[in-house]
Amino acid sequence: MECSVCGKSDWKTISQVGDIEIWACQSCGRKESVALARLAPAGVPVFKPVKAVGKWTKKPSISDIKQMKLIFPDVSASDATLLRHFFLGISIDLGVIPDFKIEAARKQAVEAGIHIDFLPLD
Ligand SMILES: [Zn+2]
Numbered sequence: 001m002e003c004s005v006c007g008k009s010d011w012k013t014i015s016q017v018g019d020i021e022i023w024a025c026q027s028c029g030r031k032e033s034v035a036l037a038r039l040a041p042a043g044v045p046v047f048k049p050v051k052a053v054g055k056w057t058k059k060p061s062i063s064d065i066k067q068m069k070l071i072f073p074d075v076s077a078s079d080a081t082l083l084r085h086f087f088l089g090i091s092i093d094l095g096v097i098p099d100f101k102i103e104a105a106r107k108q109a110v111e112a113g114i115h116i117d118f119l120p121l122d
Pocket of ligand 1: 003008
């Protein structure tokens with residue numbers, strides 16, 4: 001970043017409040033507040049795993065069942081078993097997915113006629 005007064009880019013951090021750092025131009029003394037991009041500390045996972053449990057909201061077609069297995073690769077039950085889950089009205093264990101995939105998975109699942117609940121893994 002260049003100083004808007006003197007055009008140099010010789011900054012020194014003089015204080016930090018939360019995600020904002022105050023920088024001072026070493027050439028002319030101008031102060032700027034700079035928003036820091038938060039980086040995850042090393043060794044800390046950036047997502048949480050969650051358990052997905054689904055229920056058919058309509059009688060699934062073969063392509064709905066295929067779609068379910070595409071969205072949730074952990075699903076190992078046979079197509080017949082998954083269809084039976086519809087008739088029995090019972091939940092299907094869809095496996096574990098990272099939390100940042102929840103929204104995309106929910107959207108795709110709705111299109112395939114699956115209602116999903118996400119449970120923390122704790
Ligand atoms: Zn300056």
